[in-house]
Amino acid sequence: MASLYLNESLDEIAFATGRRLGIDGADARHAAQVARVRTGERIGIGDGRGRIGWGPVVHVASDSVAIEVEEVLVEAPAVPELWLVQALAKGDRDELAVQAATELGASGVVPWQAARSVSRWSGPKAAKAAKGVERWRSIVREAAKQAIRPSVPEVAELATTAGLAERLRVPGVVGLVLEPSASHSLTAVLEPPATAAIDRIELIVGPEGGIDPLELRELELAGARVVRLGAEVLRTSTAGPAALATLAVLLRRW
Secondary structure (H helix, E strand, C coil): CCCEEECCCCCHHHCCCCCEEEEEHHHHHHHHHHCCCCCCCEEEEECCECEEEEEEEEEEECCEEEEECCEEEECCCCCCEEEEEEECCCCCHHHHHHHHHHHCCCCEEEEECCCCCCCCCCCCCHHHHHHHHHHHHHHHHHHHHHCCCCECCEECCCECHHHHHHHHCCCCEEEEEECCCCCEEHHHHCCHHHHCCCCEEEEEECCCCCCCHHHHHHHHHCCCEEEECCCCCCCHHHHHHHHHHHHHHHCCCC
16 A cells, blocks of 8 residues: 655645655655665655645655656645543553544544543643653554645643633534433534534543543533444543544444
8 A cells, every 4th residue: 555754844836746745854854764665666746735736756865855746636624623631541541542543534633631630731741742742742643654644633732620611612612522321422413414514523522531521511601512433332432433433433434
């Protein structure tokens, strides 16, 4: 299968049939030294913002690779956007959720410092939050390449529950809190006619210990709907991706 590499410095003009597109830095080193691409091999180079140029490799060096564009793919923005609000979790469970969400088409992810999150980014060490966000951005970038996605999902700054409530008060935004004890299923509250006027859906997933009742109430007051996926209780690493897959079918993207 053809591989995708990214060069975020490319502009729209660079994507034209017959032109050369190039990569350097870490992506070029991976292509040349790890993937061992060869002249004539077909690969894609994207800008991470919706465009990919496909064509044969015409130049390979240890720190630079270039193709001659034969085909240009331009991805239309998805409406509604699907965002995963992922509570910080211990180990790599939150990172697994972010990776899978990217592969499943999420438009963006929001790291959430929930009251019951074992992992903590906030506090006196502000650098820890910045490091965590950069780590997630690296994860979505690599996952987007793996999934051959023209657009790399956005990673927002670390959010508090109050910050999430503000996001949900924006017109055109619908918040869905995944909660196993909810009375209504995700599919019941989002029948296709109900999605016509929605610009963005935010899927909110709590940490291992669940969402604190006070936080749940705050999100509901901001307009969020509390929904369940099924009879099974999913891990924090799988709930979000399962919901995204369900929405992909519901919105007929799959």
